[in-house]
Amino acid sequence: MLFLFGTGKSTLKNQYPLQGCSCPSCHQNNTMVAGTIARYFHFFFIPVFPTSRDNVAVCNHCKGSFSYSQFTEEMKQSFDTQQTTHPNSRPIWHGCGCFIILIGIVCFIGLLIVGWFKSKDEPEKPKDKREAYLKADMKKVTENPTMATDSTSFYIKEYMDDILENELNKKDIKYFSKVNGDKILIILDIDDIKKIKSSERYYIINFVQAALEEHGGYENLQQYIGVDGMWNMVLAVSPHYTDVDGKFAEESVLFPFYDAPKNYSEPVEITVKSNKTEQKEKN
Numbered sequence: 001m002l003f004l005f006g007t008g009k010s011t012l013k014n015q016y017p018l019q020g021c022s023c024p025s026c027h028q029n030n031t032m033v034a035g036t037i038a039r040y041f042h043f044f045f046i047p048v049f050p051t052s053r054d055n056v057a058v059c060n061h062c063k064g065s066f067s068y069s070q071f072t073e074e075m076k077q078s079f080d081t082q083q084t085t086h087p088n089s090r091p092i093w094h095g096c097g098c099f100i101i102l103i104g105i106v107c108f109i110g111l112l113i114v115g116w117f118k119s120k121d122e123p124e125k126p127k128d129k130r131e132a133y134l135k136a137d138m139k140k141v142t143e144n145p146t147m148a149t150d151s152t153s154f155y156i157k158e159y160m161d162d163i164l165e166n167e168l169n170k171k172d173i174k175y176f177s178k179v180n181g182d183k184i185l186i187i188l189d190i191d192d193i194k195k196i197k198s199s200e201r202y203y204i205i206n207f208v209q210a211a212l213e214e215h216g217g218y219e220n221l222q223q224y225i226g227v228d229g230m231w232n233m234v235l236a237v238s239p240h241y242t243d244v245d246g247k248f249a250e251e252s253v254l255f256p257f258y259d260a261p262k263n264y265s266e267p268v269e270i271t272v273k274s275n276k277t278e279q280k281e282k283n
C-alpha cells in the first residue's frame with residue numbers, strides 16, 4: 001500500500017565533531033559526529049509543514065548511534081556549544097507545501113470571485129421568447145416621446161407632467177408604448193420611484209389609465225402597463241392579473257401582450273440557403 005501522507009526526514013547541513021568526547025559504546029576518543037535530523041509532514045510526497053527535530057551522534061569507529069538523551073554530559077556540552085555558535089536551520093522546502101496550499105487557496109478564491117463577476121455580467125438567457133421581447137421594449141423608453149414617434153406616450157407624458165407635483169423628477173420619467181392587435185403595452189421607467197412609498201406607487205397606474213381614458217380611443221384595447229424602477233419592475237398590470245404591491249412585480253404579467261392576436265396566424269418562415277450564407281459572409 002502506498003502512503004500518500006506521513007512524515008519524512010532529512011539531515012540538516014551543519015555537523016559537529018564532538019572533540020574530546022569518548023564513545024559511550026566503544027569508548028574511543030574523538031570518533032563521534034553529531035547532527036540534527038529534522039522531520040516534516042508530507043502529503044503526496046510534498047513537505048507540508050515541519051514537525052520534530054532529533055539530535056543524534058554517530059560513532060565512526062563502532063557505527064553506534066545515540067540520541068540526545070543518551071549523550072554523556074561532555075557530549076551534550078560540546079554539542080550545545082557548537083550548535084549555539086553555528087545553529088542549524090531547516091531548509092525552506094520543509095514548509096513549501098504550506099505555500100503551495102496557500103497559493104492554491106488564493107487561486108481558488110480568485111477564480112470564484114472572477115466567476116461570480118462573469119456570471120453577473122452575462123445576461124441571463126431568457127427562457128421565454130416573450131421575456132426577450134419585453135426586455136428589448138423596456139430599453140426603448142424615452143423621456144421625450146413625440147406625436148410622430150409615440151403619440152400614446154406623448155399624451156401620457158403631458159397628463160403626468162400636469163398632474164405630478166414635485167414628488168418625482170418629471171424629466172427623468174421615460175415612456176414607451178406599442179400596440180399588438182387589440183392590445184396596448186405601456187412602459188414607464190421611473191428611476192426615482194423610491195421617493196414614493198411602495199404602498200402608494202399604484203397611483204402611477206391609475207394616472208396612466210386616467211390619461212388614456214381622458215384622451216379617448218383606447219376603450220377597445222386591452223391594457224398592459226408596467227412601471228420599471230431603478231432595479232426591477234415595481235408595478236405590472238394586465239387584463240388578467242395585477243401585481244401592484246409596489247416593490248417587486250412579476251414581468252411575466254406583461255408577457256401575454258406579445259402573444260399573437262386572435263385570428264392571426266404566424267407567417268410561415270421561409271429559409272433560403274443561399275441568403276443565409278450571404279448573410280454569414282456579411283457578418
Ligand SMILES: [Zn+2]
Pocket residue numbers: 023024025026027028031059060061062063064
Ligand atoms: Zn564507538
